[in-house]
Amino acid sequence: MSLKLQITEEMKTAMRAGDKSRLATIRLILAAIKQIEVDSRISLDDDDDDNQTLAVLDKMVKQRRESIAQYQKAKRQELVDIEAAEIEIIQTFLPQPLTDGEINDMINAAVEQTGAASIRDMGKVMGILKPQMQGRADMGAVSGMIKARLNA
Incomplete structure (x- = not known):
């Protein structure tokens, strides 16, 4: 349904x-x-x-x-x-939210998949993650996590 x-x-x-x-x-x-x-x-x-x-x-x-x-x-x-x-x-109509660990794993996989090395590559990473996380994670918080990962 x-x-x-x-x-x-x-x-x-x-x-x-x-x-x-x-x-x-x-x-x-x-x-x-x-x-x-x-x-x-x-x-x-x-x-x-x-x-x-x-x-x-x-x-x-x-x-x-x-x-x-x-x-x-x-x-x-x-x-x-x-x-x-x-x-x-x-x-109640949204899928089960992702845990922080699952979000970190998905971010790491997306960074490896895109070969992102700097903050300029953030759009590529977000492009991969957004469809996977839609309704399951706060994309603003995910964005902050990606920035922290790419700045490290």
């Missing part, structure tokens, strides 16, 4: 259960997916398009983390709680 169909089924389950907060978040996910489909004139129903669906979910989590940082600066805990709850729901 494709990820989009799984999300749609979860929406139906949330409706039946009367779980309003989960339902609202799932509707936000489906709206974001629909927006991509309309803008790109494609359909994300196929299993092949799960990477694009993962990219949408990954972007939504990133946006909410940024919102949490802003709300914490403004001392708006009630909004922080809402965003954190949405992140938890969105993450």
Whole structure:
């Protein structure tokens, strides 16, 4: 079953259960997916398009983390709680996160594969890692790890 169909089924389950907060978040996910489909004139129903669906979910989590940082600066805990709850729901559709050890192994393999020797080669390394880590790791943190590896 494709990820989009799984999300749609979860929406139906949330409706039946009367779980309003989960339902609202799932509707936000489906709206974001629909927006991509309309803008790109494609359909994300196929299993092949799960990477694009993962990219949408990954972007939504990133946006909410940024919102949490802003709300914490403004001392708006009630909004922080809402965003954190949405992140938890969105993450249920993402694959299992990678451990730091797995990330380091993947970075080392990508550096060896590309022959990256300096920070100028970072784009090559990121090009290999991004599809493999989509939705499974914070790419901002991975970027920092790659920089540290290439500067060493």
